[in-house]
Structures are given as structure tokens and as C-alpha cells.
Amino acid sequence: MGVARVWLDILTPKQVMFLGELSHRIEAKGHNVLRTTRHYREVNQLLELKEVEALVVGKHGGPTLEGKLEASARRVLELGKLIAKYRPDVAVSFSSPEAARVAFGLGFPHFCISDSPHAEAVMRLSIPISKYLFTPKIIPLKVWFRLGATPNMILQYNALDPVVWVRAFRPDATVLDQLKLTKDKPIIVLRVEETFAAYLLGKAVDQEPVITPIIRTLLESVGNTIQVVVIPRYGQQAQSIRHAFGAQVIIPEAVVDGLSLLSFTSIFIGAGGTMTAEAALLGVPTISCYPAELTYVDRYLLKQGLITHSTVSEKTVKRILQILSDLEAIRRVQKEKAQKLVTEMEDPIDVIMRTLEPYLVSS
Numbered sequence: 551m552g553v554a555r556v557w558l559d560i561l562t563p564k565q566v567m568f569l570g571e572l573s574h575r576i577e578a579k580g581h582n583v584l585r586t587t588r589h590y591r592e593v594n595q596l597l598e599l600k601e602v603e604a605l606v607v608g609k610h611g612g613p614t615l616e617g618k619l620e621a622s623a624r625r626v627l628e629l630g631k632l633i634a635k636y637r638p639d640v641a642v643s644f645s646s647p648e649a650a651r652v653a654f655g656l657g658f659p660h661f662c663i664s665d666s667p668h669a670e671a672v673m674r675l676s677i678p679i680s681k682y683l684f685t686p687k688i689i690p691l692k693v694w695f696r697l698g699a700t701p702n703m704i705l706q707y708n709a710l711d712p713v714v715w716v717r718a719f720r721p722d723a724t725v726l727d728q729l730k731l732t733k734d735k736p737i738i739v740l741r742v743e744e745t746f747a748a749y750l751l752g753k754a755v756d757q758e759p760v761i762t763p764i765i766r767t768l769l770e771s772v773g774n775t776i777q778v779v780v781i782p783r784y785g786q787q788a789q790s791i792r793h794a795f796g797a798q799v800i801i802p803e804a805v806v807d808g809l810s811l812l813s814f815t816s817i818f819i820g821a822g823g824t825m826t827a828e829a830a831l832l833g834v835p836t837i838s839c840y841p842a843e844l845t846y847v848d849r850y851l852l853k854q855g856l857i858t859h860s861t862v863s864e865k866t867v868k869r870i871l872q873i874l875s876d877l878e879a880i881r882r883v884q885k886e887k888a889q890k891l892v893t894e895m896e897d898p899i900d901v902i903m904r905t906l907e908p909y910l911v912s913s
Contacts, residue, residue: 554581554910557638559649560604563596564824567715570602572899581910584636595805626651640909647675654679665711668845673697684902688850709895716831721813729800731777736816739779742787743821743841759787760821760841762794763863771867817873830856831892833885835873837866
């Protein structure tokens, strides 16, 4: 067996965790891996935190469709030059339109991973020109067919993506010191929505993050008896939250170990996807305030009793207060449910590696 070349394109924090693990497994078999990313604060800092090396090519397109189009077009050109020299045998990404386009244009297969059919624009630009689509079984096949997938390209796994890094995770208590948190008061963590994503343009609240009224109502109800941590995605979001609440909330200055923070969290409120799933699978009492139609992952977690959902601040805070009134018992129940579910899931990386095997033979 020869040494193969594999290209992985890493665009979001979740992909750092998933594709970071995939790259370790490929390299453990003696093959070469090229990891690329783009200029994007959260991803770049998390790559450094997790000690995953990646070449930065291009940048995030920002909040407008024109910006996204231009950034993507420029990134295709830059990646095209780089990848033509690297000559990979196969590419893998979470539906990166640029990776799919470059692989297709240079004549080698692209493996697409996705649990996000709601990101319709990205899916339509990547799935139809990919060799395979790897996806959780909870997402109906007909959804993927509408986005350009064919029956013989879809490979499903009985798992949610975060199980890849949640299952073997061990918490690091230094995150508490980093954020000046204590264990003697409940820790409430809130994650801001992905306002710049194409699938939320025009759907998320423009004036302020979705979590802002929740924090306001919560602080009015319980004051300084809790510790509130907000995890923004962009500088504008951090600025908005700081302006609204000042020292009443904690906003990390840099990316922190999210799983460790969640491990010490009393209640998590998420307006996004990945941290909501991570918290739920860790057994943290979790409330989704996702500001659009619920994703298939959120619907599944809701059905399993691992999250609740509310976008109304008063209802959300009422639920938070209910949990706080019997926190230990509720945490114990949630942890048991989560551990049972995680144990039953298969490893998505195993499914991908089995399919990759025939491509890891030559260079």
C-alpha cells in the first residue's frame, strides 16, 4: 500500500473537532493530510487551542450575499493553485462549496459530510458534484434528494456528529479560572446565533442577538445569584451584548474549551446547532432558542427529551427557573438519558474511514 494524499477543508468550530479527529486517524495509517481553513476568528483560535495545523486560504464572506459570493470565488482560485500542486487522491469537507468545486475541477473525488440540509445554498453547491454524502440516519433521504444527492451516494451513520468528540472527552477545570467562574453559583451559558449564515439571513433578529431579551429577563428575575456566560460568534455580537449588560455577563476574550465549559454548566441556552447538541449529549439541561424552523438534529434531541425549545424570553426564563429549583435531580436524569444515547451511537469516523480505505492506496 502506498502513501495517499488527503485534503481536508475546515471551515467551522465543529469541523475543527470532527475533521481534526478524522485527520489523526488518516495520519495514523501513514498517509499525508493537508488541512486548509479560512480567516475566521473562532476557527483559527480553536485550531490553535486544539493544536491542529491548517493553512489559511481566503476568508469568511461576512453577512451579505455579495460578500459571500466574492469570498468564495476568490477562495476557489487560491485553493485551485494550492491543490493543483498538492495533487490529493481525495478531499473531505463538511459541504465546503470551494472544496467540492476545486476537487471537481481538478478531477479527484470529494467526500461531503453534512447534518445541515437547512443550509440549502451550501448543500446545492457541494452535494451534486461530490462522490459521497455522509449523514446521520435521522435525516430523511428525500431531503437530500431535493438538494441534488442520488441514492447510491448517501452513506448514513447511526449517530450525531458531536459523538465523535463527546464520547472520549475529559473536562479541564482550568476553563473556570480562565473565565473567573466559581462552583458556588449556577453557571448559565448562552450561545449566540449564526447571524452571518446564508440560511438565517433575514430570519434572525437584525437589531440584537436572539438571546438578549432572555438575558435581560433572566437578570431581572435572579440578579447576581447566577453567573452568566455568553459565547458570541462575531465581534459585533460581543459588542452588542457588552453594551446591553456590561459586567453582568462574562464574554470570553478568546475561544475557550467549549466542552469543558459545558461540563461545568448548570443550564445551556443555544441559538445555534453544535453547542446545543454538545450540551445535550453531555447531559446538561439544554434549551434551544434557535430563531428559525428547528433543524432535524434539534427535533431529534427534542424527541429524546434532551432539550426543550422556546424563542419567547419569558417562557425560556420560566424553564430556567424550574430547572434551577431542582437542578441536581434534573441534571442527573439528563445525564443518564444522554449517556445511554451516546453509548448506542456508532462512530461516524469509522463509517467514513471504511469508505476512504480504497482511496488510501496510492499517490
